[in-house]
Amino acid sequence: MELAGARVLVAGATGVLGGDLARALAGAGARVALTGRDDGRLQALAGELGGxxxxxxxxxxxxxxxxxxxxxxxxxxxxxxxxxAWGVVAFGPAAEADDAVTEELFAVNTLAPMSLVRAALPHLADGGAVVLLSAIVADAPTLGMAEYSASKAALSAWASVLRRELRSRSVAVLDVRPPHVDTGLVDRALAGTPPRLPAGHDRDEVVTAVLDGLREGAREVVLDPREKRLVRR
Ligand SMILES: NC(=O)c1ccc[n+]([C@@H]2O[C@H](COP(=O)([O-])OP(=O)(O)OC[C@H]3O[C@@H](n4cnc5c(N)ncnc54)[C@H](OP(=O)(O)O)[C@@H]3O)[C@@H](O)[C@H]2O)c1
Known part of the structure; x- marks a missing residue:
């Protein structure tokens, strides 16, 4: 996809990665529209991006x-x-997870992206793209993060079917599964305290990989565990 002039909606634009992606897309010449939960931060970003x-x-x-x-x-x-780029996280042993927290995790991380994509598809041009921020835990479910891992694995499973079903419209579905990035997400956890996490991955590398993935019509952005860098395929 050619990003210059592309009409792109960024959901979760009030978040760190969502905001970075919105700025980078606008910088690449895309015409961005934004949604997020916090209206004050949302309007501030909209202003920063020229209205x-x-x-x-x-x-x-x-x-x-x-x-x-x-x-x-x-x-x-x-x-x-x-x-x-919506997302929430929670920590703690699976056996002790709070039901309401688990519901919110799945509502925000799994069900809401599905709803947004369904709402967007009638407006989406053939040859367009859907980008979903999943996480590395979809591939490597992590102790103390069972529900978060499961919510992201479910999103990635859904994305893999959506991709095949949208092939006739040439709509690309890019499943982005980054490792830990220092965005403060873990400090905003719905519940619990994080286990020992690896050093945060480079934010700019995530953003660059997503934009390159969009340009190339890639299926996924994932960590190459040996080289410790993100790869697109
Ligand atoms: N940071 C990491 O280590 C990491 C690693 C892998 C994947 N990811 C994924 O990357 C995505 C972005 O994460 P981030 O690190 O940038 O976190 P972040 O800065 O906390 O951003 C999270 C975003 O989700 C939004 N959000 C949460 N609950 C919402 C709700 N009920 N309704 C509407 N919006 C809601 C927040 O909106 P408000 O700020 O307006 O409330 C914010 O825009 C998430 O899907 C996350 O799971 C992150």
Whole structure:
């Protein structure tokens, strides 16, 4: 996909990786629309990006998600790509997980991206792209992070089917599974304290890999465990 002029909705633009991705996409010449939960930070980013269309939505409210998608498509005259960077994390032993926390993890990390993509597909041009921020734990479920790992593994499984089903429309589905990155996500955990985590991976490398993956129509961005760098395939 050619990023210059592409119409891209970034969900979770108020987050660290979502904000980085929105700025990088705008820097590459894309016309971005934004959604996020915190309206103050959302409007600040919209202003920074020269008045990008922006509408706040709560990921767990399907009506507000649909309204944000429709507003973005109206403002941009359709969509060429959606990037979903919503996410929450929680820590603790699986046997002790709180049911309400587990529900929120799956609502934000798994069900909300599915809802957003379903809402966006009627607006999405053939040859367009869907980018989903999953995580390395989808491949390597991690002690103390059973529910987070499961929520991301479910999203990646869904993405792999979506990709095949959208082949007839030439819509690329990019499943991004980064390792730990120092964004403060773990300090905003819904519950628990994090286990010992590896040093944070380079944020800029994640953003560059996503943009290159979009340009190339890649299927996934994952860590090469031997070389400790992100690869696209
Ligand atoms: N950081 C890492 O180590 C890492 C590693 C692998 C994958 N990831 C994934 O990358 C994505 C971005 O993470 P990040 O590190 O950039 O974290 P972040 O800065 O905390 O961003 C999380 C985003 O999710 C949004 N969000 C959370 N709950 C929401 C809700 N109910 N409704 C609407 N938005 C909601 C936040 O919105 P507000 O700020 O407006 O509340 C924020 O925009 C997530 O999917 C995460 O799982 C992160």
């Amino acid at each position: 990008a269309p922006a509408r706040a939505a709560d990921a767990v409210d399907v009506h507000s998600v649909r309204a944000a998608v429709d507003a973005a498509a109206r403002a941009l005259g359709g969509l060429d790509a959606v990037v979903v």
